Amino acid sequence: MFAPEIYAARREALRKEIKSGIAVFPGNTEASFNYPSNTYHFRQDSTFSYFFGLNQPDLAGIVDFESRTDYLYGNDVDMDDIIWMGPQPTMVDRGKLVGIASTAPLASFGKYIAEALAKGRKVHFLPPYRGETKIQLSDLLGIPVASLKANISVELIKAVVKLRSIKSAEEVVEIEKMVDAAWLMHTTAMKMAYPGVVEQEIAGTIEGVALANAGPVSFPIILSIHGETLHNHYHGNTLTEGRMLVVDAGCESVETLYSSDITRTVPVGGKFSQRQREIYEIVLEANLKAIDAIKPGIPYREIHLLAAGVIVDGLKKLGLMKGDTKAAVEAGAHALFMPHGLGHMMGMDVHDMENLGEDYVGYDEEIVRSKQFGTAFLRLGRKLQPGFVLTVEPGIYFIPALIDQWKNEGQHTGFINYDKVETYKDFGGIRIEDDVLVTETGHRVLGKPIPKTVAEIEEIMKR
Numbered sequence: 325m326f327a328p329e330i331y332a333a334r335r336e337a338l339r340k341e342i343k344s345g346i347a348v349f350p351g352n353t354e355a356s357f358n359y360p361s362n363t364y365h366f367r368q369d370s371t372f373s374y375f376f377g378l379n380q381p382d383l384a385g386i387v388d389f390e391s392r393t394d395y396l397y398g399n400d401v402d403m404d405d406i407i408w409m410g411p412q413p414t415m416v417d418r419g420k421l422v423g424i425a426s427t428a429p430l431a432s433f434g435k436y437i438a439e440a441l442a443k444g445r446k447v448h449f450l451p452p453y454r455g456e457t458k459i460q461l462s463d464l465l466g467i468p469v470a471s472l473k474a475n476i477s478v479e480l481i482k483a484v485v486k487l488r489s490i491k492s493a494e495e496v497v498e499i500e501k502m503v504d505a506a507w508l509m510h511t512t513a514m515k516m517a518y519p520g521v522v523e524q525e526i527a528g529t530i531e532g533v534a535l536a537n538a539g540p541v542s543f544p545i546i547l548s549i550h551g552e553t554l555h556n557h558y559h560g561n562t563l564t565e566g567r568m569l570v571v572d573a574g575c576e577s578v579e580t581l582y583s584s585d586i587t588r589t590v591p592v593g594g595k596f597s598q599r600q601r602e603i604y605e606i607v608l609e610a611n612l613k614a615i616d617a618i619k620p621g622i623p624y625r626e627i628h629l630l631a632a633g634v635i636v637d638g639l640k641k642l643g644l645m646k647g648d649t650k651a652a653v654e655a656g657a658h659a660l661f662m663p664h665g666l667g668h669m670m671g672m673d674v675h676d677m678e679n680l681g682e683d684y685v686g687y688d689e690e691i692v693r694s695k696q697f698g699t700a701f702l703r704l705g706r707k708l709q710p711g712f713v714l715t716v717e718p719g720i721y722f723i724p725a726l727i728d729q730w731k732n733e734g735q736h737t738g739f740i741n742y743d744k745v746e747t748y749k750d751f752g753g754i755r756i757e758d759d760v761l762v763t764e765t766g767h768r769v770l771g772k773p774i775p776k777t778v779a780e781i782e783e784i785m786k787r
């Protein structure tokens with residue numbers, strides 16, 4: 325956890341954004357997976373953690389914008405709890421950890437909300453994403469679950485996005501620790517990526533590396549020799565010579581929840597073939613040029629399109645694309661090979677604040693989301709500011725079903741050489757992803773450098 329003053333300062337900063345009513349922050353509860361007392365690994369709500377720091381279930385917080393008081397709710401443990409869970413700090417002590425003197429049992433959370441509603445005060449709440457929280461809010465606010473969405477506070481969403489988007493030095497330290505742990509996850513995977521190994525052996529090993537060295541994975545590990553499936557969670561394939569292994573994995577801090585999100589792609593067996601190297605170098609160039617362009621004030625969509633241009637240029641040299649690069653990117657022809665965005669905000673959530681609504685996080689009045697296939701999937705388009713942490717993750721994928729569809733529909737025939745593309749249908753995919761901080765003057769790639777060039781990858785994979 326951070327010092328109590330940090331949590332107090334965050335709540336104070338929220339008060340500068342909103343002047344009336346109260347904001348309610350339900351923490352997460354335990355969630356069951358097959359019977360009530362057998363629960364998933366507990367994961368606190370990120371916004372609750374941001375303002376109230378504590379990492380236990382069944383807590384809640386209120387920020388009262390008018391009385392200028394913060395409240396923390398939760399129940400002290402009884403003997404039954406102590407027998408099963410061991411001794412626990414009192415709520416008063418928990419409050420001290422986050423700079424809150426006003427603590428009360430959880431039942432008082434509902435009472436405070438009821439009183440506020442009775443006085444006609446505005447009760448701000450964020451979009452709930454878990455069933456348990458939806459039911460809790462529905463009960464406390466007297467709003468049917470189906471109508472919660474229509475009653476969320478856009479004012480609170482915008483205020484939280486404003487605060488959480490800018491990472492302070494201590495937040496960056498936490499993220500960087502997780503990238504360093506991802507270094508160990510990824511270099512371990514690289515060393516294991518030899519023919520005959522089953523994907524699951526590597527996925528299981530690196531999940532253990534995360535848990536043993538830092539914390540849980542920040543999202544289910546994506547690891548596959550079929551990297552052309554962007555989020556492939558099937559780990560049953562045996563690695564074979566000639567395939568590339570995509571590993572997209574990161575972890576999150578047990579205490580503060582800050583995360584990492586890194587992708588590396590390596591040739592099974594440790595040596596790039598000519599064809600693999602050619603495609604890899606294009607993705608690497610897109611990754612490096614995009615990182616190089618990161619600085620305050622530039623819209624991230626511009627960098628996305630820059631990376632798309634690098635990909636088109638590279639694919640033109642290989643005869644897979646043709647025509648004018650700028651026109652191809654404008655038309656969206658590159659999206660056959662990269663049907664996703666260049667990156668997203670990252671922080672306590674691996675797709676930071678996605679629960680608050682992607683467009684509030686990644687777009688604004690000035691830069692609205694594109695409707696074009698490919699660029700429409702870009703999660704972050706707006707102008708960059710110092711303190712943003714984001715991912716840079718270009719890729720090239722050969723997705724047979726998508727190739728067939730576009731070819732049959734005659735899409736972008738002026739930019740795509742389908743005959744040549746046909747010969748790459750067995751290639752798979754490549755993605756390279758780094759986590760980058762926007763600084764006052766430019767950018768900084770976070771964490772210990774993870775092998776990324778052809779030479780670095782071949783070197784670390786040498787046996």
Ligand code: GLY
Binds near residue numbers: 585
């Ligand atoms: N790990 C998912 C992503 O890169 O967005």
Ligand code: MN
Binds near residue numbers: 573
């Ligand atoms: Mn990723």
Ligand code: MN
Binds near residue numbers: 667668757
């Ligand atoms: Mn990512």
